[in-house]
Amino acid sequence: MTQAHSTPRITGVILAGGRGSRMGGQDKGLLEWHGRPLVAYLLEALQPQVDAILINANRNQARYQQYHYPVISDELSDYQGPLAGFAAAMQAAQTDYILTIPCDAPELAADTAARLLAALQGEQAEIAVAHDGERLQPVHALLPVSLLPSLQAFLAKGDRKIDLWYAQHRMASVDFSDCRRMFRNINTPQQQAELAEKIPPSPPFAKGGTEEPRGIESPFEKGGLRGISLPVIGVCAWSGSGKTTLLTEVIPRLKFAGLRLTVIKHGHHNLELDTPGKDSYRFREAGADQVVLASRKRMAMMQECKTQREPELVDVLRLVNRDCADLVLVEGFKHTAIPKIEVYRPSVGKPLLYPNDSHVIALATDDMTLDVPAHVTKLDLNQPDSIAEFILQWRTRQLAPITNTNATIRTAPSCADARDPSSLSITEARSRIMANLQAVAPALKRPLRDALGQVLAQAVISPLNVPNHVNSAMDGYALRSDDLPGDDSRAYRVIGKAFAGQAFSGECGKGECVRIMTGASMPVGTDAVVMQEHTEAGAEGYIRIGTGHRVGQNVRQAGEDIAQGSTVLPAGHRVNPADLAVLASLGIAEVSVIRPLRVAFFSTGDELRSIGETLAEGQVYDSNRYALYGMLQQLNVEILDMGVVRDDPASLETALQQAAATADVVLTSGGVSVGEADYIKGILAKLGQINFWKIAIKPGRPLAFGTLGKALFFGLPGNPVAVMVTFLQFVQPALLKLAGQTDYEPLLLDAICQSRLKKQPGRTEFQRGVVRREAGKLVVDKAGYQGSGVLSSMSKGNCLIILPEETATVELGDVVQVQVFGWSG
Known part of the structure; x- marks a missing residue:
């Protein structure tokens, strides 16, 4: 809520709990309209009008939770319609009223809440419902939460019709005939296309869109940045507004999404590493033009600026190591023509920058009541997650290929290409997958x-x-610390013994000690133990202890x-x-x-045969199911092996439906490429929702990811090595996170490469290797021929050698990252 409201207070509720049956099962709140999910427009429109917001969703809860509002599900099972969502919202709301709107109409009048409340109060009604001038729009309604018992009683009788429940109460019909566009919802793919074509997002219905101003040239060609191939985005603000704070909050979130980041900060004085007394300072003072500091963890460079002019961003960008950067974040250089996020705090007392800087594309502020033009996206400065998501989406748009509609199409992208512009990077694919995940319950x-x-x-x-009492950590003698020997050895009388589980009952005084065993409770009066090896026998009943002991030695404290x-x-x-x-x-x-995840999987292909069957010409034994079984077994999931399914659309559709009905996750291998018998992608579009199906990696380019009802779906490639590689990179971390595990990223190690590895820039490659320790260092060799069908390379190897997207051929002696197999001995 961004403005003060008098009582009564209102919670806005977006109803996204439906099946989407006429949209092929797609979650309509997540359908994209002008590049953004419908729910994003509705949240922006609701926020200024209500005191709180709830999202009612029965699936894809993790994706809805990315918007940082509570997500609630129906308590009634089997999608009981909007009334079930009403009931769930009334139970969860902490306000007097709920304002309900559907998830599939992307526009909302800016005074929806005010109109409904005014009519309800003016007509002394119990319910206020919108009317478009021709018919009632029953899901656009203002409802008091006090009607929850009435609604629960209505639903308990099996009634589901919304108009019948409304008829039980005094209802105000509110005229919205001047805003009829807000009732154009999306029920079919045709309506989605028509709305996208006919209705651009415009105020007052969709403020703060993410579109950049038209007519602005490519960010890489601004301000002398032509030829810079990296996405560059700046953060600008007056001093004291919190630029650095924002970047330190956003950077970990962008790293979590898998990006390699370069941060450039414009300073006006000496660099902080340029400190008197440091070697780098002495070298520079002695006259070095460049000083480079290098360690196994990081490098830094100082370079003398002979011109004495302020450096320009283009000068600094030339120093960036492209192998370490997917995105450049810039603090300072506020006069450089690059896309910028302005940080604005009214408390600083400085004017806004964006009215005089056409390159500001977003405003991050702690005052969400500010009005901004349509080409500037308004971001909540207190929500770094949403700011990071904005940057990720902006980066994706910058890297999208520019197509020439007049060009003749000669070839389609394939797995033989170094780059495929329609394939997602591994970073973007992982980010999309992880955004869909929420741990299973209960x-x-x-x-x-x-x-x-x-x-x-x-x-x-x-x-x-633990330990639950103060006890001895050694076999020896317990005594008082203030009675330890000073300048010479001393004799102490042994007054008893203490064993683990059998304490000494007396009290130890000065000149006395107690023989004690490891784990025994410390006797009353003692707080130090001298191990028996540091004592010697004295007269009968005495021992001698030398000097050099300290207070509290060899004693374990309770709760230590x-x-x-x-x-x-x-x-x-x-x-x-x-x-x-x-x-x-x-x-x-x-x-x-x-509870353990339930994972169903099967292989597809008429050429596949199970072990024990006789092979005809062109047939092969199905190895993929055994690889998947082995990898799943190590993750402690419940496994449902559905065997081999023929390359037949009806058979595949039946198998997918059965798998989705019983499992949390469905895996298939084969059938997701572009061959005539590759049907999985089309069936998934019919039964569920496709998020993506191509990734810029090798091996494993064809990988489908989406949903089948409530189940997640991974359509893995058919080649056996590609199956295992894509499982390790995408499926395994997703299953671990879905299972509730917080530590799900693979451990990556640096190793010195002992082989020359051929590679073209353009996609991430995973070559199979053998890593070992040699002369105190990790070294790695490739494990034979690297073809995606050479399954023996996975058996011979014990790791994957990871070659990033922009890396070219790796030479002998180069340092590479390796991912060790979890099943290696």
Whole structure:
């Protein structure tokens, strides 16, 4: 809510809980209109009108949660229509009223809430509903949450018709005939296309769009940046507005999306690393024109500017290592003609920059009541997630190919091409997949031994201290620290013994000590232990202790390992054998875990035969299912192997429907390319929703990702190596995150390459390798021939050698990143 409201207070509710049956099962709130999901327009239109916002969705909750508003689901099962959404919203809302709108009409009058509330109060009605001049629009309604009992009673009787429930209450019909465009919803693909063509987003219905101003040239050709092939976006602001703070919040989010980032900051004085006393300072003072600092973790360079003029951004960009950058973020250089995000805080007391800078494409502010022109996107400065998402979307648009509609098409992109402009980068593909994920529910209570390999649904809090008493860490003699020897050795009388589980009952005074064993409670009066090896026998009943001991030595304090009330294991942690021991030491008999994922998979292809069958000419044994089984088995999921399905549309459709009905995730191998018998992509478009189906990687370019009902779908390639590579890069981290695990990214290591690896820039390659330790360093060789059908390379190898998109041929001795196989010995 961006402006003050008098009571009553209103929660805006976007109803996105339907099946989308006339849209092939697509989630209509996530359909794109002019490059943005419909829900994004509605959120922008609702925000100034209400005090809170809820999104009612029964699927794709993780994608809706990206907008940082609560997402609620119907409590009634099987998609019971808008009334179910009304009931869920009334239960969740903390306000007097809910304002409901459908997810599939991208426009909304700027005074919708005000009109409905005025009519409701003026007519002393219980419900206010919009009317378009010809008919009632029942889903555009203002409803008091106090009507929840009435609605629940209506639904309990099995009634579902919205007009029948309205008829039970005093209703105000509110004229919106001047805003009839807001009732044009999308029910079919044809309507989606028609609306996109006929109705551009325009105020007051869709403020703050992401389109850049027309007529502005490519950002790489502005201000002398012609030839710079990297996306460059700046952050500009008056001093004190928080440019650096914003960048430090956005950078981790962009890194999480997989981008390699270069940050350029314009300074007006000496560099902070240019510090007296440092070697770099001494070298520069001695007259070096360039000083380069290099370590195994990072490099830095200082270069003398002989011209004494302020450096221009184009000069700095020439120093950027393109192998380390997918995006350049610039702080400063505010007069350079690059796309910029302006940071604006009214409290700083400075004017806005964008009215005088046509290159500002977005305004990040803590005052969301500001009106901005349509070509400037308004961003909430307190929502770094949404700002990072804006930057990611902007980058995607910048890298989109410019097509010449008059050119003759000679060839279509294929897996033989170094670059395919229609393929997603690995970074963008991962980002899209992860945005769709939300851990499965519900949580289950499991006995301790049964929790091995499961993911914790809740953090485990220690019910006691470990150790639970102050005890000895050594076999030796316990005594008082203030009685330790000073300048010479001393004799101490041994007054008793203490064992683990059998404490000494007396009190130790000066000149006395107690024989103590490891784990035994410290006797009263003692706070130090001298190990027995540092003592010698004295007269009968005495020992001698020398000098050099300290206060509190060899004593373990209560709670030193684990303190009572502290978090032992966090939610999202996968329980391992050591965890079982720790939990057992705390007396914890059961834990709450997330139920294992159910994964269904099958192979496609008339040429495939199962083990034990006789091969005819052109037929092969199905190896992909065995690879998938092995990799899934290691992830502790419930596996449903559906065998081989023929290359027949009806058979494939039936198999996909059955898999989606029983599993959280559906995997197929084969059938997602462009061959005449590759049907998966078309069937997925019919039954579910396709997010993407080509990635700029090798091997594994054809990879379909989308949804089948409530299940996620991965259509993997047919070549066996490509199946395993794409599983490791996309499916495995997705399954781990979907299973609730917080640590799901693979461990990557640096190794010195012992082979020459051929590669063309344009897509990320995963070559199979053998990594080993040699002379104290990790080295890696390629594991034989690298063809995508050479399955033995995966068996011979123990890692993938990762060659980034812009990398060319790797020479002997170059450092590369490797991903070690989890199944390697």
